[in-house]
Amino acid sequence: MNNHTDLRVLGISGSLRKSSFNSGLLRAAQELAPERMEITIFDIKTLPFYDGDIEAQGDPGPVAALKSAVRDSDGVLFATPEYNWGTSGALKNAIDWASRDQAQGSLMGKPATIIGAGGRAGTARAQMQLLETLGETGSVVMVKPGVMVQAFSPMRFDADGSLIDEDTKDLLRRHLDEFARWITRLARPGEFVQYACEMDIDTSKG
Numbered sequence: 001m002n003n004h005t006d007l008r009v010l011g012i013s014g015s016l017r018k019s020s021f022n023s024g025l026l027r028a029a030q031e032l033a034p035e036r037m038e039i040t041i042f043d044i045k046t047l048p049f050y051d052g053d054i055e056a057q058g059d060p061g062p063v064a065a066l067k068s069a070v071r072d073s074d075g076v077l078f079a080t081p082e083y084n085w086g087t088s089g090a091l092k093n094a095i096d097w098a099s100r101d102q103a104q105g106s107l108m109g110k111p112a113t114i115i116g117a118g119g120r121a122g123t124a125r126a127q128m129q130l131l132e133t134l135g136e137t138g139s140v141v142m143v144k145p146g147v148m149v150q151a152f153s154p155m156r157f158d159a160d161g162s163l164i165d166e167d168t169k170d171l172l173r174r175h176l177d178e179f180a181r182w183i184t185r186l187a188r189p190g191e192f193v194q195y196a197c198e199m200d201i202d203t204s205k206g
């Protein structure tokens, strides 16, 4: 972490496949994030299905790792695919596990935002469903400007699922800039005023 990096963001992709467009969006986010933001990607592939009996015996390693990664972050960036108008079961499962950490303050009050790459609706329906779920966890979710990518349009991603489209990169960059402001405003209101001055942001507009 360099001197300017003071916002630690956790990125979680809802897709498990290797060449996932959503994982590609997160890798692009790591490159495009403002200088003060560092994005670490957490892989949810090894999480077991949520099971109260497993939980009663103590969190398995991947679950404990997820909870502490969320707890230690200043904000969470979710990248969701759209499966049958909803988010993926894998991502819902990860959120269900993380939400069981309320006493330690894992997702409760946590700044969060959602991006996604999918079919014709660009994951709009999956993002709406995820928004409802995150509302119940107590996360404070930033919706705008929004990143909903039609993944199958030509030249958006390469064969490895890496984002190559410059317009989408610009959109993602704007979304991340706004997320930096969102985190700062929620977690450190005093500091937001200073940051807004540096960035020439008009704080009177809320």
Ligand SMILES: Cc1cc2nc3c(=O)[nH]c(=O)nc-3n(C[C@H](O)[C@H](O)[C@H](O)COP(=O)(O)O)c2cc1C
Pocket (backbone or CB within 6 Å): 015, 016, 017, 019, 020, 021, 022, 023, 080, 081, 082, 083, 084, 085, 086, 117, 118, 119, 120, 121, 122, 123, 151
């Ligand atoms: C089971 C399944 C259901 C899907 N349902 C939808 C859907 O309802 N709407 C949509 O836009 N795309 C749908 N898709 C397409 C995915 O959103 C698309 O494949 C997306 O790229 C997957 O994300 P990934 O590249 O990160 O793996 C579906 C794909 C699968 C495998």
